[in-house]
Amino acid sequence: MTTASTDFYQYLFDVRGKVALVTGGTRGIGFMIAEGLVKAGARVYVASRKAEACEETEAQLSPHGFCVAIPSDLSTIDGCKTLAQDINTREDKLHILVNNAGVTWSEDIDAFHEKAWDKVMDLDVKSPFFLTQQLLPLIRAAASPDNRASIINVTSVNGIRPSNLRNYSYVAAKAGLGQLSQQLASDLMSDCINVNVIAPGLFKSKMTAPLFTSKDAEAQVMASQPMKRGGAMEDVAGLVIYLSSKAGGFITGVTVPCDGGVTSIN
Numbered sequence: 336m337t338t339a340s341t342d343f344y345q346y347l348f349d350v351r352g353k354v355a356l357v358t359g360g361t362r363g364i365g366f367m368i369a370e371g372l373v374k375a376g377a378r379v380y381v382a383s384r385k386a387e388a389c390e391e392t393e394a395q396l397s398p399h400g401f402c403v404a405i406p407s408d409l410s411t412i413d414g415c416k417t418l419a420q421d422i423n424t425r426e427d428k429l430h431i432l433v434n435n436a437g438v439t440w441s442e443d444i445d446a447f448h449e450k451a452w453d454k455v456m457d458l459d460v461k462s463p464f465f466l467t468q469q470l471l472p473l474i475r476a477a478a479s480p481d482n483r484a485s486i487i488n489v490t491s492v493n494g495i496r497p498s499n500l501r502n503y504s505y506v507a508a509k510a511g512l513g514q515l516s517q518q519l520a521s522d523l524m525s526d527c528i529n530v531n532v533i534a535p536g537l538f539k540s541k542m543t544a545p546l547f548t549s550k551d552a553e554a555q556v557m558a559s560q561p562m563k564r565g566g567a568m569e570d571v572a573g574l575v576i577y578l579s580s581k582a583g584g585f586i587t588g589v590t591v592p593c594d595g596g597v598t599s600i601n
């Protein structure tokens with residue numbers, strides 16, 4: 336007969352004191368991830384464009400632990416470099432990088448414009464690559480065989496299978512980020528850095544607000560989901576904590592759908 340050990344549980348899932356950066360951490364899924372990491376004891380940096388949203392996020396999360404928000408436009412390589420330099424002045428290691436910031440665009444195929452293509456590609460696939468590149472020295476410094484560092488790229492179920500959303504550049508960017516992540520997992524294996532992908536299904540956020548224009552619309556959308564609900568903070572933050580802790584150390588190069596069964600059941 337054994338008894339449950341809090342120490343063992345903490346040993347498996349401990350992220351206390353780890354330094355994390357969550358891009359797009361001021362609202363939606365990024366905020367959920369940042370909230371979970373802060374409450375689990377990580378030192379969390381978030382980045383997004385709007386200074387006001389950054390201030391609000393810091394004010395909301397700081398009572399629960401360490402949270403610093405840095406206004407940054409990550410749609411350009413200069414923006415990625417500036418953020419990496421800023422983190423570098425504050426920390427000498429980065430254990431967890433969550434490339435979450437993303438944008439989508441829906442338009443009929445006949446009207447789909449190059450601007451919509453480039454805007455999505457820049458933030459959803461180019462930025463995670465160059466931000467990772469800029470932060471690699473700090474991530475390498477955090478990584479060891481016993482405590483591998485963790486890069487998590489947030490894609491979408493739309494990068495795995497078609498939908499009716501006409502979001503052509505988004506599906507290409509998310510599928511591309513998925514494949515890029517596998518390549519990075521292979522290339523960074525010997526640096527003790529794990530690279531994995533979380534592919535969310537439906538989460539209520541500004542991005543998905545057009546689906547939730549009324550209570551009736553929301554009820555219909557939720558009824559269409561296998562679990563009759565969308566994703567919650569615990570669902571996605573729990574997965575990030577798992578992948579970034581001792582428990583997830585043997586996992587790299589995989590895509591984990593966080594979608595209540597959408598890709599496996601429907």
Ligand SMILES: NC(=O)c1ccc[n+]([C@@H]2O[C@H](COP(=O)([O-])OP(=O)(O)OC[C@H]3O[C@@H](n4cnc5c(N)ncnc54)[C@H](OP(=O)(O)O)[C@@H]3O)[C@@H](O)[C@H]2O)c1
Nearest residue numbers: 359361362363364383384385409437491537538540541542
């Ligand atoms: N919600 C869903 O159902 C769903 C499903 C599948 C995948 N996803 C993916 O999950 C991620 C988060 O989605 P979400 O629904 O939480 O989106 P959201 O509510 O629109 O939040 C996006 C976040 O990214 C930031 N951001 C946007 N452009 C930026 C830029 N140029 N530089 C830096 N930060 C920027 C936003 O803040 P600022 O406006 O202040 O910059 C915000 O914090 C995205 O990668 C999305 O593709 C979401």
